[in-house]
């Protein structure tokens with residue numbers, strides 16, 4: 172496409188010393204949505220080269236400023252001046268489907284809810300969740316049939332089954348499990364629908380139906396959860412109290428459960444699929460990881476045991492660098508503000524793009540290369556900026572489940588490495604569908620060979 176003329180988002184206030192944000196609107200209505208979906212890395216790299224770290228383009232009918240590079244990411248996510256809100260921005264993408272999830276709350280209210288929710292992610296709680304995860308992963312992974320298998324749906328089912336066990340603590344039959352799974356997929360997919368109003372049969376309207384089904388599902392189980400207690404996340408959220416004694420209402424519990432399940436399910440699935448992809452393409456790394464898992468033995472794992480798998484840790488970090496499961500973190504400026512000397516008017520949608528940040532050559536030598544050693548103790552010191560690598564975000568909305576995710580992904584991978592070898596044909600590279608969160612279009616077909 173021919174270069175469009177540079178235009179400016181809005182004039183900077185006189186005598187402010189600020190510059191206007193450069194860019195151009197792109198196509199009518201769509202703006203740069205298609206480029207963002209088809210080739211986010213290429214698209215944002217071209218924009219960075221042309222306009223620098225702060226630029227604008229339209230996105231599904233409204234202007235969106237994209238900030239790139241760790242300094243700009245730190246200004247927006249660190250949000251020291253409380254100039255950016257998460258709720259109204261995420262609301263644009265997923266609001267009707269994940270209403271009042273914690274990421275959609277801001278400032279004082281967010282802090283209040285986060286303090287209560289934090290009770291579900293203490294060290295002791297995580298240890299209890301890990302025991303359940305490890306037991307489930309061990310059986311499921313060992314039962315995967317050898318031969319040609321698509322890893323994305325296998326991981327998706329596994330993480331959903333785990334979520335139902337660890338988060339819900341409910342015995343669901345197969346049909347109900349699949350119904351919940353379908354509702355989640357529909358709700359998540361609706362977020363990036365191009366047609367953003369309900370037309371029967373299209374994504375938006377399926378998303379709304381899915382939300383209603385999930386509300387009924389969770390609300391129906393609350394009385395029993397409040398009465399019985401338990402160590403699953405659902406029971407913990409029903410019982411949790413902040414230090415000041417505050418607790419969640421029934422509506423809060425429903426909203427947070429729907430949101431947390433979504434936040435946990437797809438992101439961990441993508442992290443696992445990405446690791447499986449790179450380990451299939453780099454069998455020498457797969458072998459290194461397997462050696463450590465073999466040394467650890469077949470017994471149950473706790474967090475200390477998982478810490479004794481340093482190679483797996485390097486592979487996880489590098490996988491999250493190359494394919495961060497949440498590729499774009501949106502915010503709305505709640506008042507006039509600035510990013511790296513650029514004027515951002517109140518009401519502007521601003522997005523921090525993890526995908527392109529993680530591949531900036533200024534911060535990552537040979538950025539396209541799978542090189543887990545860049546995170547090794549010897550070389551880690553070269554990663555100097557706290558926002559050079561931020562797959563879990565930053566600031567007050569930083570992922571509350573990051574330790575959970577770390578334990579879950581490593582426990583599953585440890586079991587998989589002990590049960591199977593897997594491979595892809597020479598020269599295979601995946602093609603990512605970026606229309607919601609990044610997933611391989613073909614589901615990542617591999618050949619599983621039983622091991623041991």
Ligand code: HEM
Pocket residue numbers: 257273274275285430431434435436438439442495496497500501561562563564565567568569570571572573575576
């Ligand atoms: C590899 C897996 C994961 C990745 C890469 C990931 C990534 C992220 C990111 C980037 C954010 C911040 C979004 C923003 O600032 O706009 C976030 C927030 C969040 N994540 Fe995760 N996440 C993962 C797993 C999980 C898991 C397993 C859970 C729950 C058990 C979880 C629960 C949440 C919640 C509740 C928030 C919102 C926090 C808040 O707004 O205060 N995530 N996650």
